[in-house]
Amino acid sequence: MGVVELFENVFSVNGRLATENFVPGVRVYKEKLHKIENKEYREWDPYRSKLAGAIRKGLKELPIKSGICVLYLGASTGTTPSHVSDIVGKKGTVFCVEISPQSMNRLIQLSEKRENLIPILDDARKPNDYEEVGIVDVIYQDVSQPDQDDILIANAQKFLKKEGIAMFCVKSQSIDILKQPCEVFTQVKNKLARYFKIIQEIELEPYDKDHLFLVLKRIK
Secondary structure (H helix, E strand, O other), rough: EEEEEEEEEEEEEEEEEEEOEEEOOOOOOOOOEEEEEEEEEOOOOOOOHHHHHHHHHHHHHHHHOOOEEEEOOOOOEEEEHHHHHHHOOOOOEEEEEEEOHHHHHHHHHHHHHOOOEEEEEEOOOOHHHHHHHHEEEEEEEOOOOOHHHHHHHHHHHHEEEEEEEEEEEEEEHHHHHOHHHHHHHHHHHHHHHOOEEEEEEEEOOOOOOOOOEEEEEEEO
């Protein structure tokens, strides 16, 4: 089946989702590596990355491209950020905000080899604490908090360029465990509509249960 480019720097390699490895020979989460025609590709597991799941579920356009600046909120140990690092390449930057010191240790290790990945130990609720990030092209958010919509709005108003794109993983069980996921999703979309235009929405099952992936364009 070979290599087919799905989006800029995102590939199907023998039927498996993958990105070209920014640090050849180095794995991040025990993913399989493929060497084809002097290039090395890292498999991208949709069960471990919501962005990969969204691509598998029919993402129409990927705003994360070579050379852009991304603010990643909720970077955890770096699984998805490492693939974003692959995509933006040497001329791009990925600012990774993470509140957990334990996860930050792993992010710091990643950044020692991935020079385009900048770890920030901080609370995504407090964007003024990391204002040195500046204006970004894309915000990607994967934060398990009840106020995750407010977190996105606050960060977008401070950092996201005019008509920039936000990619938002809505976790219904983190917002209200007593409501049906569809109710929570509607509530969140109605709130975000004041600030964003919804470009696409994708339910992430079977990769992630009770999750909605939103692609948003900033309008306010």
